Amino acid sequence: MGDVKSKRVPRAVREQQMMDAAVLTFARRGYRAASMDEIAEVAGVSKPLVYLYLNSKEELFSAVIRREAAALVAAVRAAVEAGAPADRQLWSGLQGFFAHTAEHPDGWAVLHQQARTHGEPFALEVAAMRAEITEFVIGLIGAAAREAGCDENLAEREVSGLSHALVGAAESLAEWANARPADTRPSAKETAATLMNFAWTGLGPLMSGARWAPGG
Amino acid sequence: MGDVKSKRVPRAVREQQMMDAAVLTFARRGYRAASMDEIAEVAGVSKPLVYLYLNSKEELFSAVIRREAAALVAAVRAAVEAGAPADRQLWSGLQGFFAHTAEHPDGWAVLHQQARTHGEPFALEVAAMRAEITEFVIGLIGAAAREAGCDENLAEREVSGLSHALVGAAESLAEWANARPADTRPSAKETAATLMNFAWTGLGPLMSGARWAPGG
Numbered sequence: 001m002g003d004v005k006s007k008r009v010p011r012a013v014r015e016q017q018m019m020d021a022a023v024l025t026f027a028r029r030g031y032r033a034a035s036m037d038e039i040a041e042v043a044g045v046s047k048p049l050v051y052l053y054l055n056s057k058e059e060l061f062s063a064v065i066r067r068e069a070a071a072l073v074a075a076v077r078a079a080v081e082a083g084a085p086a087d088r089q090l091w092s093g094l095q096g097f098f099a100h101t102a103e104h105p106d107g108w109a110v111l112h113q114q115a116r117t118h119g120e121p122f123a124l125e126v127a128a129m130r131a132e133i134t135e136f137v138i139g140l141i142g143a144a145a146r147e148a149g150c151d152e153n154l155a156e157r158e159v160s161g162l163s164h165a166l167v168g169a170a171e172s173l174a175e176w177a178n179a180r181p182a183d184t185r186p187s188a189k190e191t192a193a194t195l196m197n198f199a200w201t202g203l204g205p206l207m208s209g210a211r212w213a214p215g216g
Numbered sequence: 217m218g219d220v221k222s223k224r225v226p227r228a229v230r231e232q233q234m235m236d237a238a239v240l241t242f243a244r245r246g247y248r249a250a251s252m253d254e255i256a257e258v259a260g261v262s263k264p265l266v267y268l269y270l271n272s273k274e275e276l277f278s279a280v281i282r283r284e285a286a287a288l289v290a291a292v293r294a295a296v297e298a299g300a301p302a303d304r305q306l307w308s309g310l311q312g313f314f315a316h317t318a319e320h321p322d323g324w325a326v327l328h329q330q331a332r333t334h335g336e337p338f339a340l341e342v343a344a345m346r347a348e349i350t351e352f353v354i355g356l357i358g359a360a361a362r363e364a365g366c367d368e369n370l371a372e373r374e375v376s377g378l379s380h381a382l383v384g385a386a387e388s389l390a391e392w393a394n395a396r397p398a399d400t401r402p403s404a405k406e407t408a409a410t411l412m413n414f415a416w417t418g419l420g421p422l423m424s425g426a427r428w429a430p431g432g
């Protein structure tokens with residue numbers, strides 16, 4: 001019966017179901033402990049079918065990382081208010097980021113923890129996604145500097161450093177928010193506001209020439 | 217001759233030499249590709265001696281992570297100007313952090329990349345170090361809030377979120393700084409200043425009640 005049913009489902013749909021099951025299983029069990037048996041069971045298909053479609057646990061994990069990374073980048077890009085002032089673009093992008101990581105905690109766990117914890121080939125996939133998001137933030141901070149007319153004062157190196165700081169802060173905050181018990185977990189908007197207060201209330205004065213200096 | 221010489225070196229000193237060689241080899245080759253042969257060669261000892269002292273590649277890697285994590289935490293703690301206002305404590309702590317990660321790029325690569333990329337037992341060691349540093353930052357931000365008299369306004373959750381953002385930003389900046397070509401690499405003090413400008417020029421107004429708000 002199972003076999004008859006699986007023949008009716010198009011391959012592309014079946015593959016997505018297997019990947020959904022894999023995300024859940026990798027996030028909860030960890031990459032090493034996750035078995036193809038369990039993934040097949042969660043997906044409601046036979047183990048040979050998983051191997052037939054996705055070859056091996058390594059290839060399934062790679063496919064899952066690529067899919068989840070693409071979904072996260074797409075969510076951030078879709079959320080950004082194009083054409084708005086830089087702070088609003090950042091605010092909308094951060095809301096998109098934290099909404100996506102909150103709604104897909106298993107996908108985020110796979111990207112942020114599992115993919116970076118099981119060897120270079122997987123970690124490199126995540127590094128590529130991170131580089132794409134960082135480039136986007138570099139563009140935003142550069143635009144903010146131009147808007148504030150302080151283009152000259154912020155060197156390329158400073159903008160690059162600030163962007164890496166912001167991306168690291170966002171990743172760390174998403175992990176922190178998802179790890180909190182449900183009754184004290186901030187909403188995606190609240191987490192985005194925490195980071196805007198940290199980053200923009202700071203980046204804002206910075207663009208206007210403010211610098212922190214050691215006091216007396 | 218080598219054997220005669222190695223008998224003259226106390227075991228504790230020998231172990232440190234092996235761990236120095238291991239840090240260098242793990243950071244440059246990656247955990248998986250690093251061989252005990254190469255580590256022994258770099259340390260200038262025989263491979264059986266490495267196994268005799270440190271049992272296995274896994275145990276050697278664990279020992280290296282514990283040693284490097286303890287050294288980093290100790291460097292930060294030693295750098296902090298105890299009793300100073302919170303922003304100076306943070307500034308001195310950040311300088312200690314970035315000085316240590318710049319002076320020990322291999323140790324930092326092992327902690328930040330290798331240890332998180334090769335399975336849960338190693339990643340958990342780093343998570344413990346991170347938790348210790350985050351607790352320290354939570355204490356600092358809490359102290360800054362009290363100094364600014366806004367203890368009531370910043371909830372525990374906000375302080376915790378800001379601290380995780382700051383730690384994530386610092387980790388990301390250290391990785392960024394070490395990855396830059398030597399001729400454009402900022403000094404530890406410059407990197408610390410980038411983060412102070414990002415975090416404190418932001419956290420400072422935040423403590424005085426400033427909040428970022430979406431504009432019209």
